[in-house]
Every structure is written in C-alpha cells, then in structure tokens.
Amino acid sequence: MIKFITGRKSAWVTLLIGLIFAILAFGPLRAASTETSPGVGLPADTESVVVDELISTLPGSDSTAAVIVYAADSKLTDEQVTWLQGSFDPMAQMLVGGANEKFVEFSNLEVNGSKFVPPAAISEDSTTAVITVPMEQTDATEEIVERVKILRELAKEDAPAGLEVYVTGPEGFSADLSGVFAGADFTLLLSTVIIVAVLLLITYRSPTLWLVPLLVVGVADGMAGQLARQVAALFGITPDGSVTGILSVLVFGAGTNYALLLIARYREELLLHEDRHFAMAQAVRGAGPAIIASGTTVTLALLTLSFADLAGNRALGLVCATGIVIAMIAALGVLPAALVVFGRGLFWPFVPKFGGINKSDSGLWAKLAKGVSKRPVAVSILGVLILGGLASGVSGIQVGLASTDRFLKTPEAVVGQQVLAEAFPAGSTSPTIVVAKSAQAEEVKALVENVDGVDSVSVGESNATITQLNVVLEAEGQSEEAYAAINLIRDEVDKATGADAKVGGLDAQALDVKDAYAHDQLIVIPLILILVFVVLVILLRSFVAPVLLLTTVVASFFASMGAGWLIFTSVLGFPALDLSVFLYSFLFLVALGVDYNIFLVTRAKEEAEKVGTRQGMIKALSATGGVITSAGILLAAVFAVLGVLPLVALAQIGVIVCIGVLLDTLLVRTVIVPALAFMTGKKFWWPLKKIEA
DSSP states (O other): OHHHHHSTTHHHHHHHHHHHHHHHHHTTTOOOOOOOOOOOOOOTTSHHHHHHHHHTTSTTTTEEEEEEEEEOSSOOOHHHHHHHHOEEETTTTEEESSGGGGGGGGOOOEETTEEOOOOOEEOTTSSEEEEEEEEEOOOOHHHHHHHHHHHHHHHHTTOOTTOEEEEEHHHHHHHHHHHHHTTHHHHHHHHHHHHHHHHHHHHHOOTTTTHHHHHHHHHHHHHHHHHHHHHHHHTTOOOOHHHHHHHHHHHHHHHHHHHHHHHHHHHHHHHHOSOHHHHHHHHHHHHHHHHHHHHHHHHHHHHGGGGOSSHHHHHHHHHHHHHHHHHHHIIIIIHHHHHHHHOGGGGTTSOOOTTOOOGGGGSHHHHHHHHHHHSHHHHHHHHHHHHHHHHGGGGGOOBOOOGGGSBSSOOHHHHHHHHHHHHSOTTSSSOEEEEEEGGGHHHHHHHHHTSTTEEEEEEEEEOSSEEEEEEEESSOTTSHHHHHHHHHHHHHHTTSTTOOOEEESHHHHHHHHHHHHHHHHHHHHHHHHHHHHHHHHHHHSOSHHHHHHHHHHHHHHHHHHHHHHHHIIIIIOOOSBOTTHHHHHHHHHHHHHHHHHHHHHHHHHHHHHHHOHHHHHHHHHHHHHHHHHHHHHHHHHHHHGGGGSSBHHHHHHHHHHHHHHHHIIIIIIIIIHHHHHHHHGGGGGTTOOSOOO
C-alpha cells in the first residue's frame, strides 16, 4: 500500500482516487445544510422530559411566548403608562388601546372569538412594563428568527421617548441563540484557514510548500463536514452549530499536525535517499505508526461519548470521530502522494539535498535535550512545581452559567431578561411547571407555596387526569438558587402521596442537564483514561512509559484548567464555567495532549533500540522538537479560533485547550517527559529488555 501511494505513477492514481471521493462527498453524498441551535437531548425518562410529554396533552400545550419589556430610568409617566396599557373600557370591562394590541396578529390566545394579548403589567417600582405575547410553538429556526425580528420592529414603533425596548422570553432567546451560529461555519473556516496558512508559512519559510498540506487538510475538512453529518443521520442525530464548529477546528488542527509530522520526517529522509519516492515511503513507515496511534487515540476517546446520557455529547463524539478518521486518511494517503509528485523543489528555497547535513542533530532542541539529560531530577521538580502552581486554581472553579451569562456579546434577549429580573420576580417569564393528578392539585399547590424561593403558584391548564401548576421562582433563571428551589420543590411534592407530581420547565430542565453532565463525566472520563492507556501499551509494548505519559497529560489538564480559570475571572469576567467545559476540555486535552508524547516517544523508542534510552531520547527530541512545537502552537491557535463565536462555552473550551496544548508542547513534552525517561533509564521501557539505558 505504501509503495502504491508513493510510486512514480501510482501516486497520481492515488490523487485521482482522492479526487473521486471528494467529488462524491461534495456531490451525491452531500448532506443537507442545516442551521440548528444546540439542543437539550436529555433521556426520555428524565423528569423534565416526562413533564413536557405530560403537558403536551393539555390545552394550549403547543404555545410559547415572546416577552416585550419596556423600561425607563425613573418611574413611568402617565403618558407612558397610558400608551403601554391603554385606558379602561367600561363596556369591555378591561383595558383597551394599549401597546399589547400591536402584537395581536402573533397571538394564539383567543377571547370571545378574537385574538388577544394581555395588557402590559407594570412593576411595583413603576419603572418597567412587560407584555407577554402567547404564540404558536414551532421548531423552524428561520420562522422563529423572522417573527422575532418583526416583533422587535413593532415594539419600537411610536414608543414614547424615554422607553428602552427589549424582546426576550423563550422566543427571544431562541432567535438570538440561532443568531450565534448564523454564518458560523464560514467565519470559523475563514479564521482557521488564515491562521493555519500564516503558521505554515512561518514554519516552512517556503512560498509553495504550505499550500499542499493546507489544500489537503482543507478538502478533508470539507469532506468531514459532509460525511460526518451523513454518519450522524444514520443514528438519528442532527449535529448543531457548536458540534460542527468544533469538528472543523478539530479536523484542521489534527490534520495539520499529522501533516507537519509527515513532512518533517520526509525532509529527513530526503537527506538520506536520492529517490524521493523511496524517501516518502520511508517517511510514511517512520511517521505512520505515530499518526495512526494518535488518530486512533483521539477517535476512541471521542467514541466514549457514545455512552453519554446527553444526545449532544453523543453527537459530538460520533461526528468528530468521523472527522479524525478522514483527517488520518488524508494525512497518510493523499498527502504523501501530493507531496511526492511535486519533487524536491516544493521545499524551495530550503531544498533538502541528498547527502546534506541534518541540522537538527546540533540545533536548539539537541542542546536542550542534552541539558535536560544532565539534570533530569531538577528539571522534573521544576516542571511539577509549575504544573502544580497552575493547577492550584482548580479548587476555586465554579460550574454552571445562568442563561444570561452564556453569550460573549450580550444579545437583546439577555439584556431584556436582566432588566426584567430587576423589576419582577426573576422566574416570572419562564415559570417552573409542576404536573400532578387533578384530584390532588390543590394539595400539591399548597405544598409548593411553602417552599423557600417560591414567589407564587397559579393553577394552569388541566384535563380529567392532570393539572398544570405554574410556579414563579424568586431566583434568576438557571442559577444555583433556582436549582436549589427546584430540588426543594421536588422533595416537597413527593410528600403528596398518590399525586404523582413531577417538576419541569426551563429551570428544571437545566438542572437535569447539569445532573446529566455529572453522570457523563463519571462514565466518560475513566473510559478515556483506560483507552488512552491501552493504546499507549500496545504502541510502546511497555507499562512504565504509558503510566508516566498519562500522568503528565492529566497533570497538564488540571494546570490548564487552573490557568484558564484565572484568566476567566481576572481578565474576561466569566462568573463560572459552562457545564460542558470540564468534560470537553478533558477529552480534547488528554486525547490531543498525549499525541505529542506519542510523536516524541515513538521516535525515542525507534532510536533507543539502536543507541540506548539516553541517546535515543536526545535524538528524538532533537529531530521532533521543532515540528512538535510548531504543531502545538498551530493546534493551540486553531482552538483559540472558537472564540470568534459569541458563545461563552466555546470560548472557554478554546482558551483551556489552547493553554493545555501549549503546556503539553512547551513544557511536558519538551522537558518533563525527557527528564522522566533520563531518570528511569531502561526501566522507562519495562518490560522490554532489549533497550539499554
């Protein structure tokens, strides 16, 4: 297979085969384009999901709401109140002519056969008014965005001076969240391509060489975007904007890393062999095992998410695992063929000539390796102190963002919710829902009213079997105080024997998501550690080295979490980590961080079998130092690109992975792992006996 990929004529055939598959991926196998926002994806037996199923049988269950907030700096004037609420009509026995009538066409509520929107409610401090527009629920993102756009235009029309206007509530949040991912693929792709191109130019210092890996990886990313969606569809999964964004970053980052490793080895082999086709074959044989081990590690780690409760986690694992496999195939199949057909001139102006000197044997990394070999204990202690110091910040980490804290750029729905929370009970626009058997609804209502943190309870829709209770909480939505109140309500309603009361709503749903993430972490993280360890044992045929390598990567993860938390609190002002950050950061840092150890140690093992552990590690660090550093910096920069999306979770993951990859590249792989190898000598490879110290 290697001879076919790198052969004089067969390399062209390989490229043709790759082109055919690319045409298929972008043509007949192209996935339908979707603009979807992150879903919840809780298991069907989760309490909040069960509540949603139950209330779907009640009248008006297909309703949602847009919340129009009007706020003034001081008390509303009589003119403003009249414009907002209208005036009392004795004939109709209600307020008429208010701003609420501007939104009647959107309402699905009818009174006396006509569409109706309740009049504005004024806050106790008379500074804020709120109009709740009941609407037909829809899953069509485009329809939600369009009608919220119209509502925002209508809300501002003819408004008296001195009023700020915001559209929020479930509809406002849905529209603004979808806006986060509108055009996200293009923005992310453009930013990633620019960063990769610049770093490849700096790395290779060639006007031509960088184009080949960039083109190959770029096509692989496009194919991954199409084929991964098709694979996900086979399992009934539709990946959202956050998943496809991470997919693109991962394929570009990992694919370019594999390309850097292969090209560096190819350059070495060109110095030793006159025939470039034979040199490429040797390069693939030399770098191939490390690339395969690396890709396999990341793929298996991603597939551990198949055991997660949350559908979003399973989608990420399946989609990104597909992308990594495509990146591996591109790096070991298409890229060698593409490089070899262009000849040595592709490296111009630094063309590697047959018989030339390998400068890595006497360069910076060779000097560093020799320096570490002389004082491995001191270097190890210093490295541990640095990682330990950074990791000390982990103890202060807070997890769980309120709904209003999830955006980097504060959208209108968030501002409106904040204004609303200051003037009304925070949970008034998204009440917690309690469903109980109708015969015991009043008993359950009395129990809930006595729970700390509950502002009010009202009876909602009912049928012969069940009744809905709407519970307004005092706490801000999706805050720890709201979660505490939800747990208290759940405990309290259980006391109503036979009522079969269950608690749902947005806050309860968010609490269930939080609990599901905790479950997924307990399942997935140990699986990742076990799989990575097994891959390292199989690759190195050693037990000591895998334990040391895995320990350093885990230590690097906690150090990056601590450093990231310091940045979030001191610089960026984030109050907490998003629920997804710990799991995803662990996944990417352990799976990708161990890559650099794999690149280094597989080369060290290859060299150690010839010259012993000490000289083998020096040679390996000398040969791979530059390329692995370049790969790490590139991967860190690519993950940092996630910050272009105004979603805090992705920005936090990007920052933490960026820090972790740099630590793995510049500290762990550069000095700590070599120092551990120098300290343990031939025991580093135990139980292998043929390698000397």
